Amino acid sequence: MNEHIVKSYEDELNTLTAECARMGGLTEAQVGDGIDAVVRRDTTLAEAVVARDERLDVLEADIERKAIRLIALRQPMANDLRKTVAAMKIAMNLERCGDLAKNIAKRTLVLTEAEPMSPLTRSIERMGKLVLGRLKDVLDAYTASDLDRALAVWSRDDEVDEHYNSLFRELLTYMMGDPRTITACAHMLFVAKNLERIGDHATNIAEIIHYEITGAETIGSARPKTDALAKEI
Amino acid sequence: MNEHIVKSYEDELNTLTAECARMGGLTEAQVGDGIDAVVRRDTTLAEAVVARDERLDVLEADIERKAIRLIALRQPMANDLRKTVAAMKIAMNLERCGDLAKNIAKRTLVLTEAEPMSPLTRSIERMGKLVLGRLKDVLDAYTASDLDRALAVWSRDDEVDEHYNSLFRELLTYMMGDPRTITACAHMLFVAKNLERIGDHATNIAEIIHYEITGAETIGSARPKTDALAKEI
Amino acid sequence: MPAQRDDSQAHGSAPVHITVDRAHAGGPQHAIKIRARDVNVFYGDKQALFDVSLDVPEKAVTALIGPSGCGKSTFLRCINRMNDTIPGATVRGRIELDGEDVNDRAIDPVILRGRVGMVFQKPNPFPKTIFENVAYGARIHGLTTSKSELEALVETSLKKAGLWGEVADRLHQPGTGLSGGQQQRLVIARAIAVSPEVILMDEPCSALDPIATARIEELIDELRNQYCIVIVTHSMAQAARVSQKTAFFHLGKLVEAGPTGEIFTNPRDSRTQDYITGRFG
Amino acid sequence: MPAQRDDSQAHGSAPVHITVDRAHAGGPQHAIKIRARDVNVFYGDKQALFDVSLDVPEKAVTALIGPSGCGKSTFLRCINRMNDTIPGATVRGRIELDGEDVNDRAIDPVILRGRVGMVFQKPNPFPKTIFENVAYGARIHGLTTSKSELEALVETSLKKAGLWGEVADRLHQPGTGLSGGQQQRLVIARAIAVSPEVILMDEPCSALDPIATARIEELIDELRNQYCIVIVTHSMAQAARVSQKTAFFHLGKLVEAGPTGEIFTNPRDSRTQDYITGRFG
């Protein structure tokens, strides 16, 4: 791909992508820390995650503002336009991931008050790792404009769902077994749900990357589901 | 506001807004039906809601495609650009609302298998009415470009949160009281959460309307929270 | 919005010919009006166009874009044989208008130009009255037989060009007294008066300010329901706004042609992409 | 991105004067280079500008936009007193360049024009060699004392105008042999060679194709780090791309001025809004 004749345009576009990537890194950290906080019952870390979330909000607003400004002032066309819109949409997804991470962290504060539930925590940890890996992969795919890698993330969406479903059942069993854990488990339920949704966002991002690179609005027919966020119960 | 010299441009912009409004109506119906299905334990209705959701997905994709097309071909500026971006963002929010409504409807299918829980159902119904009212208000504000009405929705965001919090506590109490209801209640928990999030989306839409009309990225300082979706536990 | 969906479907049909024109067979509702095949143009020894094959749909606006000297105007001028008026220009290849080769000896270029109207970069009304400007074509082609018929024709044409309201009370004042944008619409009215099938426009707005440009674009949009319009424009934004099909020329070759929506959001050829995103050269 | 945030903060400062110029005091880092107050211009009996007050920031690009005949070029030509060369033109009001009134009798227009360079719509290189074109200003103003100094000046200026690479090996060939876009950059180099403080550009790209236009825009973007640039343009898109401040003129009046980002996303005046969104008239 050639560079734009107008360097500042090139710069602005690159800035947008870079900022998006940076926001991705931050989100990844937030999600990782949120999971860690839950797993390690680390309230300090949880508080740190809650506190850092605002940075993501600011970043998202900034990316959106820049994207709109770019559209207004540069009239991007073709792949530039797709890049801009993609950045805007990815930022929105990342911001949601950040919110979910914050939500997980907040629940840590409640969960630490209850007894630790080792097997559950391990399940959460495993699911967390999986989701985090997906997020990391898709963000790497974004920075590298690597369509194959993004598609790989997209096609492995079911793993997370399976994890979530088994975790859901596990939690219900747990609650029924020991009603004292109901409050904690209810929160764990949401933690699991949040992780599942972060996974969905990763899938979404993969779709956005696909759109950015190819310009096609839908990805072939490998996956029958039209919306990644709408499949779970 | 004068009309555009190029009529087809005017038409395209109006189509975009109109389609967004139509999607709003559909979403409203979905949310209403979803709540009804839960409250009246109506599986047929629930299935209908699930089936109809795809239309919302298609509508959202269509609005997004049209908006991007409009940006590429018409290079909208100033309020036109804001209108276009707002339509795109509102469509995304509505699509999420639709997903949440579908999710509620899906849970109805599980809930009908359990015993009815009248007091809880009434709480859900009340909260549902509140959320639906907010959604309706904000969509009316959008079609009428009524800033005051949008701001009114936006400023009454706390009511839903309060409802949700009390419902959350109620559900935990219920589960602890009768472990057999745990599965149903867990689903109810998610129904409540979904309603709460639909309310948040309404608030988001109000913010978008504010942006579309005034061009300001944030609404004064009446509400300290920066993100409507990130406040609950 | 069926019209818009058509564009994205248009390129589904398989090209009949080895060519870069993605919408060779036109959209489902747009019959092909002009079919160019292997058009080569030489100015003296210099070749200006290389094997251009393009289909221009009926009742739609086709935009030709590309950098200076890419041959887009040259191609336009082949369609109504205005290249004949340039000394040393030779045109090879077929250009069919409704299946007839315009370069056929049996086609009188004068008659052809009656069927294919043309609007130029600079508004060029004759230094006559507004009425006479519009009536001129009818007079030379003998289209009307009575004065009242002629008056009706002038009125209709001016109305179609969206100028009637502005000039109805001063039909007998010189056309050169109008503003640039009005002049350009007058010129369009003049072209319409001969009831052409095709209207060629060679950068019709490059001498106009944004407001006048918008008016012309609005007019073009209205006219496309009745005519086959081919417009050459420097401004990609304009091509994006007014056209349904876009063809990108570069160095005398047709690089890519397809539905406008697609060309501007997702072009196939990297040269097209580079050009429309401002990365060229 | 501090530069961008500056723009949105710029309009925070309160206007000193009753005016529509939102960024009257300029951005925090942009000192005011040109301060126009109540400028009225008459061509014979016709008033072309009405009470225009505008601040032009240092080291930034200010774009003047508006429909044909809105007075934007007239205002531009007031700054270096090129209106003096038009018979019958009178200018009233103050235009300060670094606090000095340019219309003051103590200011010599020849010196003023050395300080305020100008680039015209059509590239107008002198029919001399490239070298002589750039050296022209230095020669008439006697800026250099030796041949090597002059050569260094020419090289520096051409480099700044981004043309050195293209012409280094043919400095002594005629400047008129260059392409349109190169000619325009040559003219910019010529203006730079006199080390002006301000560069005025009167629709510098309207005769160029999109690629050449993009190159000039890139050049303008680079130059703004060193000069105060004022550009008149027909193309709103161009104003949006190159400028940091935009002023909208209509019917000889300044309607609105402010940071470009804001003018194009959220203008205050409904006329500005109508104009930039294509609703005018």
Added chain:
Amino acid sequence: MTDGALPKDKTAFRQGLETRLKKRYAQERRFRLYGQLAIVFALGFLVMLVGRIGLQGYSTFIDYQVTQTIYVDPAKVNAADIVGSNFDRLVAEQMLARMGETDDESGEASGKMMDIISNDFGYQLLEMVRDDPSLIGKQVTLSGPVKADAALYYKGELKRSTPQDERKLDDRQLTWLDKMQASGAVSKGFNLDFLTKSDSTEPEQAGVLGAVVGSAMMLLVTAVLAVPIGVLAATYLEEFAPKNRWTDLIEVNINNLAAVPSIVYGLLGLAVFINWMHVPRSSPLVGGLVLALMALPTVIIATRSALKAVPPSIREAALGVGASRTQTVFHHVLPLAMPGVMTGAILSLAHALGETAPLLMIGMISFVPGVPEGFTGAATVLPVQVFIWENASERAFHERTAAAILVLLAFMIIMNLAAILLRRRFERRW
């Protein structure tokens, strides 16, 4: 990037500029002054030329008529041979008688008298008597001009103070003239004869009518030939001709023809029209032919530039609407170019009107005492008349020359004015 070449100290830099500025402005003023001087010189010369000629020529329009009653002495007029009688002498003697003098035997006195009064008297008397022989023996009142030299005396150009042998008239003649004036027989008036009579060997009887008519006829021939052919040829070259070597050649050729010295056209006329085609020498026809050939390239060039001034967009517009080339030319291009064409045509005709040299070649220098009889009769034209008179030795002819020039200039100015008005009236509207 080195900024070394650019001045660093701003104030010093500007001061440097300002010191240079004084010099530059001085240069500026000098340059402007040279321009003004050049214009003043050129216009000064124009004023001098016209003024001088006006001063020299205006007196031609004043003449001195002597009115005298003459007794037609039967003794001097032979009724049988009226034409053979010497009326000049008769008049002179009668005049002398009025002065109270009588002729001497040798006729010296009457000879001298004949030098101061026009022999027109004699002609008039001859005519009257021939028509009506009964006048013999009766008194007849005649009125006629004095001779040119006598008129010069009256006008004060010939002075008594000049030594007698350096002037044409001797003291005696001057005394007669004084007496005549004193007797009231001499009246001063507007010299209509100059405009209504043709060339004559006698300065006081010479007029420009023949030359004016000759010029008009010749110009008519020129106009009829040069304008249509020129316009059509120019239109062909500009609008129809393919651009190839042949048309280039024609173009170069025409431009050259316009700059070929006019005398060469004279040689052409002499060789082709007179020696080869045997067109009558000295006739308006041959003059018109030569001038037409001469004016043709100018008309062609003027027409071409008028056609070129019609913007190509008009042609494209017409062609684009479906007009043929010919229709485009006749409906749009030619009508728009017409004012320019006419202006050019008038100017080249005006130029032809003033042309002398080629006409000398085709024998127009001959003496033609009368209005030309048709296009093939001998004729003279104004500029040649000027040349002929200028060559004449009599001083009185110089005055006539200047007057003829005034007439010629009047025609030129009228034609030029017509051209200017035409240009103004049809100012381009595109």
Added chain:
Amino acid sequence: MLTWIALLALFLFSGATYAFGRHKAQRLASTVKSGSFHSLPGYHGSYVALWAGLPAALIVLAAAMLGGRMEAALLRADPPAAVSALTPQGQNVFYDDARALAHGSQASETVYAGDLKTAIEAKAAQAKRLEQLIQYGALAAGVVVGLAGLALAYPRIGPTFRARNRVEGWIAVLFLACAVTAILTTVGIVGSLVWESWRFFQSVSPVDFLFGTQWDPQIAMRSDQYASKGAFGAVPLFAGTFLIMMIAMLVAAPIGLYSAIYLSEYANPLTRGVVKPLLEILAGVPTVVYGFFAALTVGPIFREAFNNLGALLIGGPLDSLGIYLSQVQNQMALVAGAVMGIMLIPFVSSLSDDIMNAVPHSLRDGSLAMGATRSETVKLVVLPAALPGIMAAMLLAVSRAIGETMIVTMAAGLQAKTTLNPLDTVTTVTVQIVTLLTGDQEFDSPKTLSAFGLGLTLFVMTFILNVIALRIVQKYREQYD
């Protein structure tokens, strides 16, 4: 007379066919869809009229023009014996007289008797018959051809018939014919000059002519007189021409150029509006007027001035110069040159003005915007840009000066001298042409023919100058078009 009547009749006939054709086309056009009739009815009418009128008219005209020659040729076809006996000149006179007799015009004064008398009467009768035969024959042919044309053209009228293209073809031929006239003029000039010069160079060698230094084109009274054919060395004429041209250019070039600069760069519209037409008047003044002025006004003034100056110098250190000056005559190169220079001022100034105006205004703006003063703009931008054009203008002025006739004829003199002294009397090529060809000369004498030699030289010189100048101007114009 018959010819004119025939032409008028043809014209009327052709007009009528126009009406017919037009009517038929109109009728046919009304039956088909509007616009599908190829040409307008008027074109069909014109087409018919052209076929009906033009060939016939050409026949009639040809008969009128060539009839006489045909008649003469036919008349000589079988000469009676008595005539054959005559000398060729006598035969010519005889036939001319026969025709004169037949047509009632003035015959020569030759008296014919005997056989010759009968012969001439017979021939006169034959001439009369022939004349009538040719006239009526042509008329009949005209009628036949006209009708044939009508019959050919009228049926062609129809929707698809391209009458317009045909008519336009005719028009194009007419246009071309006019353009060819210009070529014929050149052919005429070159042909006549070369032919007559060739005759001249048969008696005088071109080398002597071009390089001879003695010009004395007298015809020898006696064959043993000096160079019995006179001396035809043109060098002194060239020298005189060159001298006067130089003086003229010294006056015209600076004044004309500065005037042009002032007018195009400085003058306000008012001044320009007044001065330009005045300068144009100066250009419109016929050269004979300048000649008159030079001879009768400028000449005496200069002479007097120099004489007075000479008188002052006599006795001083410049005594010899004084004596020379006091003897200067009216006719001198300086007078003719100076007046010619003034004549050329408007020529130079208007050409230069045009050329400077062709320099785009944007260049001036560009220079002024750089902080240049007006004069710097003119000197550094406008003049260099216009330089080739101005040089060409100067060359054209030189060519004019060389070809100018009347001023030099009236003010320069007749003495052929090779000198560069501006106060001397010189003569020029053009003066000599005029002198040689005015008055009645024997047309075949070298003296008269030498004028053509001079004319050819003059033509070649000016032609070369013009070609160069026009080439430059053309190239220059292309630069800014």
